[in-house]
Amino acid sequence: MARFRVPPIPAAEITPKDVFLSSRRRFLAAAGVGAAGLAAGAERLLAEEKLKTVPGKLTTTGETLTPLGKATTYNNFYEFGTQKDMPARTAHTLRTRPWTVAVEGLVKKPQVFDVDAILRYRPIEERVYRHRCVEAWSMVVPWDGYSLSEFINACNPLPSAKYVQFLSLRDEKQMPLVGESGFTSAYSEGLRMDEAMNPLALLCVGLYGEALPNQNGAPVRVVLPWKYGFKSAKSIVKVRFLASAPPTTWNLMAPNEYGFYSNVNPTVDHPRWTQRQERRLDSSFFPRTIATRPFNGYADLVAGMYAGMDLRKNF
Amino acid sequence: MKQRTIAALKCVVFPVCLVPAGLLLRRGLAQDLGADPVAEITHVTGRWALYMLLAALAVTPVRRLWSGLAWVGRFRRMLGLFAFFYATLHLLTYVLLFSGLDVPGAWAAVGGREWHLLGQIWAPAIATMKDDVVKRRFIWAGLTAWTLLAALAATSPVVVLRWMGGKNWRRLHWGVYTAGVAAVVHFWWLVKPGVLRPMRPTLVLAILLGARVVWWARARWAERQRQAA
Numbered sequence: 001m002a003r004f005r006v007p008p009i010p011a012a013e014i015t016p017k018d019v020f021l022s023s024r025r026r027f028l029a030a031a032g033v034g035a036a037g038l039a040a041g042a043e044r045l046l047a048e049e050k051l052k053t054v055p056g057k058l059t060t061t062g063e064t065l066t067p068l069g070k071a072t073t074y075n076n077f078y079e080f081g082t083q084k085d086m087p088a089r090t091a092h093t094l095r096t097r098p099w100t101v102a103v104e105g106l107v108k109k110p111q112v113f114d115v116d117a118i119l120r121y122r123p124i125e126e127r128v129y130r131h132r133c134v135e136a137w138s139m140v141v142p143w144d145g146y147s148l149s150e151f152i153n154a155c156n157p158l159p160s161a162k163y164v165q166f167l168s169l170r171d172e173k174q175m176p177l178v179g180e181s182g183f184t185s186a187y188s189e190g191l192r193m194d195e196a197m198n199p200l201a202l203l204c205v206g207l208y209g210e211a212l213p214n215q216n217g218a219p220v221r222v223v224l225p226w227k228y229g230f231k232s233a234k235s236i237v238k239v240r241f242l243a244s245a246p247p248t249t250w251n252l253m254a255p256n257e258y259g260f261y262s263n264v265n266p267t268v269d270h271p272r273w274t275q276r277q278e279r280r281l282d283s284s285f286f287p288r289t290i291a292t293r294p295f296n297g298y299a300d301l302v303a304g305m306y307a308g309m310d311l312r313k314n315f
Numbered sequence: 316m317k318q319r320t321i322a323a324l325k326c327v328v329f330p331v332c333l334v335p336a337g338l339l340l341r342r343g344l345a346q347d348l349g350a351d352p353v354a355e356i357t358h359v360t361g362r363w364a365l366y367m368l369l370a371a372l373a374v375t376p377v378r379r380l381w382s383g384l385a386w387v388g389r390f391r392r393m394l395g396l397f398a399f400f401y402a403t404l405h406l407l408t409y410v411l412l413f414s415g416l417d418v419p420g421a422w423a424a425v426g427g428r429e430w431h432l433l434g435q436i437w438a439p440a441i442a443t444m445k446d447d448v449v450k451r452r453f454i455w456a457g458l459t460a461w462t463l464l465a466a467l468a469a470t471s472p473v474v475v476l477r478w479m480g481g482k483n484w485r486r487l488h489w490g491v492y493t494a495g496v497a498a499v500v501h502f503w504w505l506v507k508p509g510v511l512r513p514m515r516p517t518l519v520l521a522i523l524l525g526a527r528v529v530w531w532a533r534a535r536w537a538e539r540q541r542q543a544a
Contacts, residue, residue: 066350074350080508085349137351182509254508255416272451274443277415279353285346287353289415 012123018153051144051206056125058200059142060297063130064282066083066139068172068208074281075215076133077234079170086177087215093174094235095229096219105241106161115219119205121154122146126209127202132264132296134228143223144206149197157193161241165190166222166233183249189233190223190246190260192305200225200301204232215282226295226302228262230240266297268315316386328390332397336365337406348442353412360408363400365498365516368464371395372495372523379530392471395491399468402461402498409444416440453504463490492527493519 073088080087080094099115124144132138137223152164172178195201202223205212212218217234224232230250240246250258257271266276279287295302306314339359342348348355375408378385411418417436424432447454467488470476476484499520502513 070350082512084351099344137354180506180511182511257508269446269450272453274446277439277443281350283497285348285352286419287351289417 004285012234022047038311045119050209051124051211053124053126053144053209056127058127058147058301059125060128060130060140063140065128065129066131066282068143070281071139071207072213072215073143076135076229077215077217078183079168079175079178079187080215081177082182084178088213090177091214094169094214094218095174095177096214096235099219099237101220101236102238103155103241104238105165106158106243107241108156108158111155115205118151118203118220122150129202129223129225130298131225131229132278132292133165134230134258134262134270134273134275136270136273136292137281138265138280138290138292138296139281142208143202143204144209145202145204145223147199148201148222151203152196153243155239157241160243162193162243163190163245164193164196164234165238165240165242165246167238167240168217168233169235169237182253186237187249188235188246189222189231189248190242191231192245194305195224195302198302200202200298221308228258228264230258231262261306261314262312263302263311263315264292265293265294265311265315267294268312294297321386321389325390325393328393332367332393332498336401337357353408356406357413359410360401360405361502364398364405365502367394367398367401368491368495368498369516369519371398372491372520376523379526396468398472399464402464406457406461411441414440414443415490432444456497456501456504460494460501462539463497467491467494480482492524495524 020069074082074084075087077087077091080091081089097115101113101115101118102110102112103113123146125146126142128140128142129139131141157164166189168189169175170178170183170186202225204217204221204223205219207213207216212221217232217236220236221234222232222236242243245260248258248260251260264275267276275292277289278292280290281287293299318347339356343352343356371391374387374394378388412415417440421433421436424436450456467490470479470484470487479487499513499517502516506512510541
């Protein structure tokens, strides 16, 4: 059974990025490197800021990507404001280091993982996924991470664990607008165990080859492309293994609008709009309206998990 | 206030009321409407329809409270018509952009004079809208508000007022209160539970309508006192 062996580096020992960069630039300048050499050096530095990724086999092809600028300025992250342009402006108050993820519940042994250990645990794959919001818009995002199942295996859940719960950070200091979110406790989402173990479920640490911007759920989140976006919990601080389904935030807020499963399903309307179609937000200014596909186009990989279930009831 | 001053002031207020539409147009031409321009256009036009309606509804209370400001009554029709103007833009956004109409396709069909294609292009959007009208109460509320504003706008010229007679005209135009309530209800019914954005316009509307109820009750009470005496 895979275990994390990388000891977390104490935060005090990590050289802040700006210090590292400026001292390096000073060194380069002092060494009398010419303009060309500096440019090469800068290029290397930039490369070091990026995540090292390998292409993911489960990546989605044949879609036009949503530009980074759109994916990072149009976010539902209510802890940082309820309007979609707000998180990009307000989430800078989130401190993503040091950051730990506590694993508890029905596991062999509760553990606390440092996020940097999570980052180094497996090769970071780039996976392009369609991202369908329950509000009937969608994006196509190159996420970076690895299958959630790899992480879950490292958590050593007991056979009695049938569900997994993800809890997001809730901190009034780092999230001054959390009081206006309407959420009364930490954002909670959950999956059935087999859903969480599906290789398509991604433990995500970056997008577009760079560490996750705060507004996109830094430093670690899940991405579940066959479900509506709100199922993909952001800024996770706790993972709990449970025998029964956990309460989930939007389901508690409006059980008739947001089911526990919330699989993308064009035949089950949201009470206030149709889910048959979606506005695809890609590089074109004028969004195209396209037909929504069952399980967001990932039916061949996930539909089997719901065989025999009435998906109108279990929406 | 002099007739000439009112006329001059109207020449200022009119373009000022067009500023939100102008800014929206400018942002659209600059491709600066955020990641989801359709949602942004819908929100901006809806918001300004509501603001204009509230402004029109504020005219009477302002006149009653400050007799020196009686001249604002001359701007009521303009504000009401602007409420209708923004509500119409809002409705058109829904019909043309939100419904899923293939606008580039429709545009090409019109340009190429291939009228037979238009029906095909419209069909899915019409199906979506039919569905919305049948199923969704916030759509009913919004349509109610717009229909009322349309009726008031159509009967706004003085000629129509004369033709209808003051009494009928006034009765019809009480519909503006229903339109205000329907607009606010539309807002509440479309936001996610827990979102309190409609609260402020609702409070303003409650004050504007509440003031009228208070005045009406006081007038009735005074009338009774007089009859009793």
